[in-house]
Amino acid sequence: MQDALEDHKDIIKIDTPSEFSFNENLSYLGRSQNECMFTIVDDKLYRAIALDSKIILVEIGADEESALTIRFFGHTIPESKKVRAGVVGYIRDWFDLDTDLLPFYQMAETDPLLKQPVSKFFGLRNMGIPDLFEALAWGIIGQQINLDYAYTLKRRFVEKYGTSVEWQGIKYWTFPAPEDIAQLEAEDLFDLKMTVKKCEYLIGVARMLVSGDLSKEKLLAAKSFKAAEKTLVNIRGIGPWTANYVLMRCLRFPSAFPIDDVGLHNAMKLVLGLEKKPAKSEIQKYALNWSNWESYATFYLWRLLY
Secondary structure, three states: OOOEEEEOOOEEEEEOOOOOOHHHHHHHHOOOOOOOOEEEEOOEEEEEEEEOOEEEEEEEEEEEOOEEEEEEOOOOOOOOHHHHHHHHHHHHHHOOOOOOOHHHHHHHOOOOOOHHHHHHOOOOOOOOOOOHHHHHHHHHHOOOOOHHHHHHHHHHHHHHHOEEEEEOOEEEEEOOOHHHHHOOOHHHHHHHOOOHHHHHHHHHHHHHHHHOOOOHHHHHOOOOHHHHHHHHHOOOOOOHHHHHHHHHHOOOOOOOOOOOOHHHHHHHHHHHOOOOOOOHHHHHHHHHHHOOOHHHHHHHHHHOOO
């Protein structure tokens, strides 16, 4: 199997770059006790991955420095090579294993804002959200509320409309499918305690995905980063922040830059020892050094806040 070091029936090992630390990524993923899409137990990740109308349960660990070990468990061990390759592809995307971070680290070594976080969190990857609907929904849910409450709303949404597989008394959830949300009306979501507008935005985005007016493939095929950004911003409920969040976490555009993000401002204030948040002009000046690495620069600065 491509990208696999070893492929056995219930175990696949995949290679990792030298600029990768499973522990740093695990630490980042464990920042909220209310995460509903995966669990962490004894330095292992457990989650359900939906592929080809199947739900695959996986355990992800690092039994050796240069590889991730994927173990299938429960009654979901896939026989199909296509599905097994899909699991590998999903995990490589989730951990952003195919990005060469060496140029970023070389640039960051002398950058006044980045040299601290890259030294502290070396090997951290821009942990992604491979599914476009999940990325858009998470961006919408998190608008104008604190992170803790955003996780609560996501859990309500997932547990009401997602699909779960139970194994040894634990439920593993997959994110709601846009096909299931597209057929709803806003009032159907009211008991989740989201604003009416957020309910409408979620349903609207789901309907665009189901109709084919919006897709990951179309966005990735955009002529430029700015063209993809414009496509997203033209969608009701998707502003510049949400668009750039999706562009960096799902679509992997390296220049995605949520410059108006409050967390980014607070991180810069912290690193620079400022009394107040930097002005946008100051941020733009610092970011001149980050060309084509704005996404990673933002992610590493965010990490300082957790």
